[in-house]
Amino acid sequence: MSAPVAVVTGASRGAGAGIATALGSHGATVYVTGRTEKSGEAALPGTIYETVERVNAAGGQGIAVRVDHGDDQQVAALFDQIRDEHGRVDILVNNAAIIRDEMMGRTKFWEEPLNVIDTLDVGVRSSYIATVMAAPLMLPQRKGLVVFTSSSGSVHYAFGPAYGVPKAAVDKMAADMAVDFEEFSICAVSIWMGSLLTDRVRTIIASNPKKFGHILDTAETPELTGHVIWALFNDPDVMDASGRTLIGAELADRYGITDEQGRQPPSYRTMFDVHPHSQYAHKMR
Numbered sequence: 001m002s003a004p005v006a007v008v009t010g011a012s013r014g015a016g017a018g019i020a021t022a023l024g025s026h027g028a029t030v031y032v033t034g035r036t037e038k039s040g041e042a043a044l045p046g047t048i049y050e051t052v053e054r055v056n057a058a059g060g061q062g063i064a065v066r067v068d069h070g071d072d073q074q075v076a077a078l079f080d081q082i083r084d085e086h087g088r089v090d091i092l093v094n095n096a097a098i099i100r101d102e103m104m105g106r107t108k109f110w111e112e113p114l115n116v117i118d119t120l121d122v123g124v125r126s127s128y129i130a131t132v133m134a135a136p137l138m139l140p141q142r143k144g145l146v147v148f149t150s151s152s153g154s155v156h157y158a159f160g161p162a163y164g165v166p167k168a169a170v171d172k173m174a175a176d177m178a179v180d181f182e183e184f185s186i187c188a189v190s191i192w193m194g195s196l197l198t199d200r201v202r203t204i205i206a207s208n209p210k211k212f213g214h215i216l217d218t219a220e221t222p223e224l225t226g227h228v229i230w231a232l233f234n235d236p237d238v239m240d241a242s243g244r245t246l247i248g249a250e251l252a253d254r255y256g257i258t259d260e261q262g263r264q265p266p267s268y269r270t271m272f273d274v275h276p277h278s279q280y281a282h283k284m285r
Helices: 014-025 047-057 074-087 114-137 161-186 197-209 209-217 223-234 249-256 268-272
Strands: 003-010 027-032 061-068 091-094 145-152 186-192 245-247
Touching: 003 014, 014 027, 014 047, 014 061, 014 091, 014 145, 014 223, 027 074, 027 268, 047 061, 061 074, 061 245, 074 114, 091 114, 091 223, 114 145, 114 161, 145 161, 161 186, 161 197, 161 245, 186 249, 197 209, 209 268, 223 249, 245 249
Parallel strands: 003 027, 003 091, 027 061, 091 145, 145 186, 186 245
Antiparallel strands: none
């Protein structure tokens, strides 16, 4: 069988870049989407081409596609390209989101610019659109995995509504999409990532190890989520997880996956007594 085809949205840097790299390390073909093509175009370092280089170096095949996930036509063109080149999608990771600096501060929501709520467009709506367009490339195989990257901010206060509401929304989206996907054996889940050791966070830690070094005790690399996604995709009982919101650290422990230097990041359930909400079984059509 040819290598599984994965799509990771919002993969110029951060969580998406790490997830794409990890999937590449397992030999996957990974479509890497994002808006940044050249260094300096964004406030943070990282481009889709740099991520592709990482995917290739890890052992996979990376394919960079410049996509603004706020533009439905660009998203449609992405999946048209995938249909022409590979004819299918096996794994879709919905990670694209707009995160503005103003929403991450210690301000009240009414003190922030209105555009912080654009997370409902590139974050929630974009994940819905990508999944709608990926579905026809997944259904014929009667196997597939759709992942929404999320966080515990869906069930507790974290930075404010512009951050928390989209997290809760994608958790719910996974649950509802799983109902429609069930007869096709396509699994839809939302995965809570912990505090992430992105390049930005590593730079902060390096600037003052004494002050910020403690972050290393509980944070996880973005790659960990990618390895967890791969394990879930290959789990013969994957459909048992469909519709659920899962904690990445707990999945890593279940599958025997360790992070860099053999670390086992703790679950938010253990640290803060925070856990995902469960869906009721009742269905309305």
